[in-house]
Amino acid sequence: MAVDSQISSAPQSGMxxxxxxxxxxxxxxxxxxxxxxxxxxxxxxxxxxxxNIALLKRGDGGENLQLIFEVLKRGEKxxxxxxxxxxxxxxxxxxxxxxxLKEVRQDLSDMGLRFDLxxxxxxxxxxxQQNLPSPFKSIQIGSVWxxxxxxxxxxxxxxxxxxxxxxxxxxxxxxxxLQATSEALVKLGFEGFTICIxxxxxxxxxxxxxGFEEERFESVFIALDKLDKIGLDGxxxxxxxxxxxxxxxxxxxSLLVTMAEATGTSEQQLETxxxxxxxxxxxxxxxxxxxxxxMKNADGRFNVQFEPxxxxxxxxxxxxxxxxxxxxxxxxxxxxxxxxKMVGKMSGRDVPACGFSIGFERIIxxxxxxxxxxxxxxxxxxxIFDENRDQLPDVMAAAANLRAxxxxxxxxxxxxxxxxQIDQLPAQGIAKLCLFKGDVENLEIKPL
Amino acid sequence: MAVDSQISSAPQSGMxxxxxxxxxxxxxxxxxxxxxxxxxxxxxxxxxxxxNIALLKRGDGGENLQLIFEVLKRGEKxxxxxxxxxxxxxxxxxxxxxxxLKEVRQDLSDMGLRFDLxxxxxxxxxxxQQNLPSPFKSIQIGSVWxxxxxxxxxxxxxxxxxxxxxxxxxxxxxxxxLQATSEALVKLGFEGFTICIxxxxxxxxxxxxxGFEEERFESVFIALDKLDKIGLDGxxxxxxxxxxxxxxxxxxxSLLVTMAEATGTSEQQLETxxxxxxxxxxxxxxxxxxxxxxMKNADGRFNVQFEPxxxxxxxxxxxxxxxxxxxxxxxxxxxxxxxxKMVGKMSGRDVPACGFSIGFERIIxxxxxxxxxxxxxxxxxxxIFDENRDQLPDVMAAAANLRAxxxxxxxxxxxxxxxxQIDQLPAQGIAKLCLFKGDVENLEIKPL
Numbered sequence: 001m002a003v004d005s006q007i008s009s010a011p012q013s014g015m016x017x018x019x020x021x022x023x024x025x026x027x028x029x030x031x032x033x034x035x036x037x038x039x040x041x042x043x044x045x046x047x048x049x050x051x052n053i054a055l056l057k058r059g060d061g062g063e064n065l066q067l068i069f070e071v072l073k074r075g076e077k078x079x080x081x082x083x084x085x086x087x088x089x090x091x092x093x094x095x096x097x098x099x100x101l102k103e104v105r106q107d108l109s110d111m112g113l114r115f116d117l118x119x120x121x122x123x124x125x126x127x128x129q130q131n132l133p134s135p136f137k138s139i140q141i142g143s144v145w146x147x148x149x150x151x152x153x154x155x156x157x158x159x160x161x162x163x164x165x166x167x168x169x170x171x172x173x174x175x176x177x178l179q180a181t182s183e184a185l186v187k188l189g190f191e192g193f194t195i196c197i198x199x200x201x202x203x204x205x206x207x208x209x210x211g212f213e214e215e216r217f218e219s220v221f222i223a224l225d226k227l228d229k230i231g232l233d234g235x236x237x238x239x240x241x242x243x244x245x246x247x248x249x250x251x252x253x254s255l256l257v258t259m260a261e262a263t264g265t266s267e268q269q270l271e272t273x274x275x276x277x278x279x280x281x282x283x284x285x286x287x288x289x290x291x292x293x294x295m296k297n298a299d300g301r302f303n304v305q306f307e308p309x310x311x312x313x314x315x316x317x318x319x320x321x322x323x324x325x326x327x328x329x330x331x332x333x334x335x336x337x338x339x340x341k342m343v344g345k346m347s348g349r350d351v352p353a354c355g356f357s358i359g360f361e362r363i364i365x366x367x368x369x370x371x372x373x374x375x376x377x378x379x380x381x382x383x384i385f386d387e388n389r390d391q392l393p394d395v396m397a398a399a400a401n402l403r404a405x406x407x408x409x410x411x412x413x414x415x416x417x418x419x420x421q422i423d424q425l426p427a428q429g430i431a432k433l434c435l436f437k438g439d440v441e442n443l444e445i446k447p448l
Numbered sequence: 449m450a451v452d453s454q455i456s457s458a459p460q461s462g463m464x465x466x467x468x469x470x471x472x473x474x475x476x477x478x479x480x481x482x483x484x485x486x487x488x489x490x491x492x493x494x495x496x497x498x499x500n501i502a503l504l505k506r507g508d509g510g511e512n513l514q515l516i517f518e519v520l521k522r523g524e525k526x527x528x529x530x531x532x533x534x535x536x537x538x539x540x541x542x543x544x545x546x547x548x549l550k551e552v553r554q555d556l557s558d559m560g561l562r563f564d565l566x567x568x569x570x571x572x573x574x575x576x577q578q579n580l581p582s583p584f585k586s587i588q589i590g591s592v593w594x595x596x597x598x599x600x601x602x603x604x605x606x607x608x609x610x611x612x613x614x615x616x617x618x619x620x621x622x623x624x625x626l627q628a629t630s631e632a633l634v635k636l637g638f639e640g641f642t643i644c645i646x647x648x649x650x651x652x653x654x655x656x657x658x659g660f661e662e663e664r665f666e667s668v669f670i671a672l673d674k675l676d677k678i679g680l681d682g683x684x685x686x687x688x689x690x691x692x693x694x695x696x697x698x699x700x701x702s703l704l705v706t707m708a709e710a711t712g713t714s715e716q717q718l719e720t721x722x723x724x725x726x727x728x729x730x731x732x733x734x735x736x737x738x739x740x741x742x743m744k745n746a747d748g749r750f751n752v753q754f755e756p757x758x759x760x761x762x763x764x765x766x767x768x769x770x771x772x773x774x775x776x777x778x779x780x781x782x783x784x785x786x787x788x789k790m791v792g793k794m795s796g797r798d799v800p801a802c803g804f805s806i807g808f809e810r811i812i813x814x815x816x817x818x819x820x821x822x823x824x825x826x827x828x829x830x831x832i833f834d835e836n837r838d839q840l841p842d843v844m845a846a847a848a849n850l851r852a853x854x855x856x857x858x859x860x861x862x863x864x865x866x867x868x869q870i871d872q873l874p875a876q877g878i879a880k881l882c883l884f885k886g887d888v889e890n891l892e893i894k895p896l
Contacts, residue, residue: 007503007506011499011571012500016496017493017572023491023492023494024492038826038856039826039855039856040847041856041859044472045466048463049591049605050463050604052455052460055455058455069520071518072517082549101530108520108556111517127465143497156498170835171840289840293841293844377486378486378487392620393740396623397744400745403487410489411620412583424581429491
C-alpha cells in the first residue's frame with residue numbers, strides 16, 4: 001500500500017483537533033452563553049470567515065494586522081501578479097508594469113481570514129443596516145485566525161464570542177452588555193469575578209491633567225496598558241524612553257499612587273478622580289450610572305470596580321471600556337467597550353456602537369483546569385450483540401426501542417474479549433449496558 | 449470623516465452574511481440533526497479549518513483539488529520563495545536555487561482551507577486513533593470552502609454535515625448511517641424521499657460483464673454518473689468519444705434499458721442483475737440486508753431503492769454507495785458510501801470506514817422555499833421605557849423580572865414615533881409588548 005508517510009497526521013501548528021469530550025464542553029458553554037444572550041434580546045448573526053484583504057488591513061486592528069492569514073489569488077489573477085515579476089526583472093525594474101518584490105508581495109492575496117469578529121460585524125452592519133432593527137443587538141460565536149507564534153503555545157485558530165449593540169447612545173448599551181455577560185459567566189459556574197470599568201475620555205482627561213502632549217496621548221495609553229505587567233516603575237521608564245515630559249510622568253505616577261491608596265467605594269474614587277482631573281461631568285456621571293445599575297444586579301456574585309488605569313488594547317474605543325478578571329488568573333476573561341466611530345469609517349454615517357467579548361478559550365481552559373464535566377443531554381447505553389447470529393434486523397429494532405425511551409444507543413458487535421470491550425465503555429460516556437439476547441421488546445439494561 | 453468608500457461592504461463573492469432569521473433556521477436544523485445523530489451513538493468532533501496544503505492536494509478529492517483556497521506563506525518563508533524568483537531571473541534560470549514561475553506558484557502556500565470534512569476526518573482519525581473508541585462514530589458539522597464559480601450562484605463557503613463510522617466491516621455501519629440520516633430528515637419535516645443504493649463492486653461487475661477494459665472502469669463510471677443529466681444516449685456518446693468498445697457500450701445500453709423496464713421490488717431487481725452480471729454473492733447479499741433493514745424502519749415515511757446506475761463522484765469509494773433524493777428537486781439532499789482504503793493511505797493500516805453527508809445548504813434551501821419557520825425557543829417581549837425619566841435602574845430590574853419569567857426581553861427607549869417603533873417589532877420576532885410605567889413588579893404584557 002502506498003503510504004504518504006511524509007505528511008504528518010498532526011493538525012497544523014497552533015491548531016487543534018477537538019475530541020468528543022472537549023466538543024461536548026465547548027458546545028455546552030456555547031449553548032449556555034447563547035441562551036443567556038437571547039434572554040437579553042440579542043440575536044445571532046454569522047459572517048463569512050474570509051473578508052476582503054483591504055478591509056482587514058485598513059487599520060484599527062492594532063498588532064493583529066501583522067497576524068493575518070492571507071489567501072492566495074487564484075487562476076489568471078495570480079498569473080498576472082506573478083507575470084509582473086518577470087516583467088520587472090526583464091526590464092531592469094523600469095517597465096511600466098514592473099513591480100518591486102514588495103509590491104508583488106502585497107498583490108498576491110485578495111482575501112484574508114478574519115482576525116476578530118468586530119471588523120466583519122461593522123462591515124455586516126454597514127451592508128445590511130436597512131434589513132436590521134434599530135437598535136440592533138447581535139450575538140456572534142465563531143472562529144478567528146491569527147498567525148501567532150505557535151511556539152509560545154498560542155492558538156492560531158480560536159473561538160470568539162461577542163455581543164454588540166448598534167444604535168444606542170445612552171449607557172443602556174453598556175449596562176445590558178455588562179449584565180448579559182456577567183449573567184452568562186455566572187451560569188457557566190463562575191463567581192467572584194470583577195468587572196473593571198474605565199472610560200477612554202477619562203483617560204484623556206487624566207493625560208491632559210498630567211501635562212502630556214495631546215497628540216501623543218495614544219502612546220501614553222499604550223504604556224499605561226502595561227501597568228499590570230511591568231508596574232509603575234516600568235510604565236514611567238517606558239514613557240521616559242519615549243521622550244515624554246518628566247513632569248507629566250511624575251504627575252501620572254503620583255496620581256496613580258494616590259488612586260491605588262484611595263479608600264472608599266468605586267463611585268467615590270471615581271468622583272474624586274473626576275474632580276481632580278476636571279473630567280467631563282457627563283462622562284463620569286454615565287460611568288457612575290453604569291457601575292451602580294450593574295452593581296445592584298450583582299447580588300454578591302461578582303464585583304464592579306472603577307479602574308482608572310484600564311486602557312484596553314484596541315485604538316477604536318471612544319467611551320467606556322471594560323474587562324472582567326477572575327481570581328487566580330492573571331488575564332481577563334472578557335473585554336469590550338464603546339466604539340462610536342467605526343461604522344462611520346465604513347459607511348460614512350456614525351452609528352453608536354458598543355461590544356463585549358467573552359474570552360471563550362480562556363473560559364474553556366479554566367473549566368478544564370477545574371475538571372468540570374457538563375451534564376449529559378442523554379443517557380448513553382451500549383447495545384452489544386453477537387454478530388455471528390445474523391440478527392441485524394432485530395438488533396436494529398431493539399436499538400430503536402431504546403431510542404424511543406430517550407436513550408442514546410451505541411450498537412456494537414460482541415468482541416472476542418468482551419470484558420475489555422465493556423471496560424472501555426465508561427471512557428465513551430457510556431454508563432449502561434444492554435446485552436441483546438434475541439428479544440426485541442424485553443431489553444435488560446444494567447449499570448456498568 | 450474619512451470614509452473608505454472604495455471598499456465594498458458586501459461579503460466577498462460567493463460568500464454570505466446570515467441575518468438573525470436565517471441563523472435561527474440553520475441553528476434549529478443543526479440542533480435537530482445533532483440530537484438525532486447522538487441518539488444513534490455518534491459523538492461530535494472538530495478539526496481546524498486549515499490543513500497542510502500537501503494533504504489537501506494529495507488526491508481522492510477529484511475536481512475539488514482545483515478549487516482549494518490556499519493560504520500564503522508568511523514572513524521569512526515567503527521572502528525565501530519570492531527571493532528564489534529573483535535568483536532564477538538573474539541566472540537565466542540556471543541557478544541551483546532557481547525555480548520556474550510554476551514551481552514558485554506551487555511554493556507560495558503551506559496551508560489551505562478544507563474543501564470537505566472527509567479528508568480532515570481521515571487525518572484526525574489517523575492522528576488520534578489511540579484516544580478514540582473502536583468502532584468510532586463521528587458527527588462533523590462545519591464550514592468548507594471551494595473556489596467555485598460565483599457567477600453560477602455557487603457558494604464558496606458552505607456548511608457540511610457528516611456522520612462517519614470507523615472500524616465496522618459489516619453492513620451494520622451502512623444501516624446505522626442510513627437510519628440515522630433518514631431519521632434526521634424526517635425530524636426536519638422531510639417525508640417521501642428516496643434512499644438510492646448501489647455498490648462500487650456491483651458497478652465493477654457490471655462493467656466487466658459488458659466487456660469494458662478493466663483498467664478503464666473509472667472513466668466508464670464517470671460517464672455513467674451523468675445518466676441523470678445527459679440520458680442514455682449522452683452516456684453512450686461520451687463513452688464512444690473516449691474510444692470504449694462499441695460492443696461494450698451496446699451491452700451497457702441494453703442492460704440499462706432492461707433495468708429501467710424491470711418490475712418487481714428493489715430486492716428482486718438487485719437479485720436479477722447480480723445473477724446476470726455474476727456479481728459476488730456476498731456483495732449483493734450485504735446490499736440486500738441493508739435495503740431490507742432500512743426499509744423495515746421506513747414505515748411508509750420514505751423509500752429505499754436499488755439504483756444500478758448510481759455512481760457517486762468521489763474516487764475513494766470501495767463498497768456500498770448511497771444518495772437521498774427528494775421529490776421536486778433534481779439534486780440529491782444526502783450522499784455517502786464506504787471508503788475502506790482511505791485511512792490506510794494516511795496511516796499505513798487500513799481501517800473500514802463509511803460515511804454519509806447531508807447536503808445542509810440544500811436542506812436549508814428547501815425549508816426556506818417551503819416558508820418553514822422554526823419554533824421559537826423563547827417568547828420575545830419588547831420592554832419600552834421613556835428615557836427622559838432616567839429610570840434605568842428600575843427598567844433593568846423590570847427586565848430582570850420578565851427574564852425570570854422565561855421571556856427574552858428587548859429593552860428599548862421610546863422613540864418619537866412610537867407607533868412606527870411598535871409596528872417594526874413583529875419583524876424582529878417580537879409578539880408582545882410591555883410599556884414601562886415605573887412599577888418594577890406589576891408589568892402589563894400585551895400581545896401586539
